[in-house]
Amino acid sequence: MVPAARKLSDRQSKMLEFIRGFLKDHPYPPSVREIQLGCAISSTSVVDYNLHILRREGYIKRSPDISRGIELLDDNKGRGATAPGSISIPVLGAIAAGEPLMAFPDSATSDAVETIDLPTSLLPKTDSLFALRVKGQSMIEDLIDDGDVVLFQRRDTAQPGEMIAAWLKERQEATLKRFFPEGEKVRLQPANSSMSPIYVDASDVEVQGVVVGVIRMYN
Amino acid sequence: MVPAARKLSDRQSKMLEFIRGFLKDHPYPPSVREIQLGCAISSTSVVDYNLHILRREGYIKRSPDISRGIELLDDNKGRGATAPGSISIPVLGAIAAGEPLMAFPDSATSDAVETIDLPTSLLPKTDSLFALRVKGQSMIEDLIDDGDVVLFQRRDTAQPGEMIAAWLKERQEATLKRFFPEGEKVRLQPANSSMSPIYVDASDVEVQGVVVGVIRMYN
DNA sequence: TATGTTTAAAAACAGATGTTCTGACTTTAG
DNA sequence: CTAAAGTCAGAACATCTGTTTTTAAACATA
Structure with missing residues (x-):
């Protein structure tokens, strides 16, 4: 179940979608700058700002000061026959x-x-x-x-x-x-x-x- | 099928075990320094050295220059396994x-x-x-x-x-x-x-x- | 013994990455 | 309209983190 039912901006949905896709293709979460590139955002601060919101709304979890410390919370992981990457x-x-x-x-x-x-x-x-x-x-x-x-x-x-x-x-x-x-x-x-x-x-x-x-x- | 059956040193087995455990507890792979701490190794270069060996022997996969770019290969619980066939x-x-x-x-x-x-x-x-x-x-x-x-x-x-x-x-x-x-x-x-x-x-x-x-x- | 290989330690380096600061623009509430 | 809050851009900062270098001990081999 999705933890929150709050409306997300286009940018936030796009970021969430990017993170989801990234985790499908890689064995590690994306960095802030990879999200920035993947979503065509002009500044890392904007990414950080919106990640903050996504965490507040319960969509993700973040580990401060840890690179790639992003965790998807609404993800039903565990399945997927294809190797990451x-x-x-x-x-x-x-x-x-x-x-x-x-x-x-x-x-x-x-x-x-x-x-x-x-x-x-x-x-x-x-x-x-x-x-x-x-x-x-x-x-x-x-x-x-x-x-x-x-x-x-x-x-x-x-x-x-x-x-x-x-x-x-x-x-x-x-x-x-x-x-x-x-x-x-x-x-x-x-x-x-x-x-x-x-x-x-x-x-x-x-x-x-x-x-x-x-x-x-x-x- | 475990990729290789080569002899691993105690240190290498311990590192492998630590990575496995870390991935159970975290949504992201460990960094070199976290492995260093977790296995009581005195230098990051030693960790890097042994990670090289683990990769050469087919136990892990590494993404160069990417933080936490470590992937377990001998793990058949979904994460990191090559697709069947x-x-x-x-x-x-x-x-x-x-x-x-x-x-x-x-x-x-x-x-x-x-x-x-x-x-x-x-x-x-x-x-x-x-x-x-x-x-x-x-x-x-x-x-x-x-x-x-x-x-x-x-x-x-x-x-x-x-x-x-x-x-x-x-x-x-x-x-x-x-x-x-x-x-x-x-x-x-x-x-x-x-x-x-x-x-x-x-x-x-x-x-x-x-x-x-x-x-x-x-x- | 001499030589080369493997493993290790310590330090430094370089790049990757999370965070913060300042200012501007936009939207919303009053 | 005006002020406050929300969103964004650009830059700089701090540190996290992979990599390299240097030195050396342990070990095997010729």
């Missing part, structure tokens, strides 16, 4: 990098066949990640081979040139390509000089996620 | 794939700055694995880029054509190349058409491990 990423299925084909299901509704654990230290961000196994060699010149596992961050927009998992509504197909918006159209560019780009209406393309990593195993 | 692989350092240079230390005597967790399902074998971060682009045509993390299985022999971490005794250098024995000599072949192979005496080459995987992160 690591997160589990679901491998949702396969994606075509050659001829587009395999659809991959939505993570909300599907059960990942497997998951991979990676240390958060390696990852740019730790939320909304998923993985797909690559079929085909259209991204070979970007050093992504058939069979590689590609990590994505779920996003619905992409910057020009980014590698994305694209869903082509009309064809009901998913494909791994570089993303180049060109007016009303979108060019989906493979990284293989023997293959041609795909041109589709911007409205027909749905960005599923952008590539943040690659894993390859030689078996 | 996963193993932790030490990232020992860097290896040159361009001009050979950076030596990487021996795993028996070195402390991994970080580890990566991978599910055993992805791995061909789960024993004697280690990882190195690649410097240079000599393996670019084998889809291994500068900055990639390469997983090795520790072995002292290799099949012709396998990608290996090679130690050149005379030069005191380590390099990532493909292995081709040719009589008395060994050809170490880069996967970059703009680079030339290295020829050395067979007796001058020490196989450290063979490549079993690649991990790449875009940050």
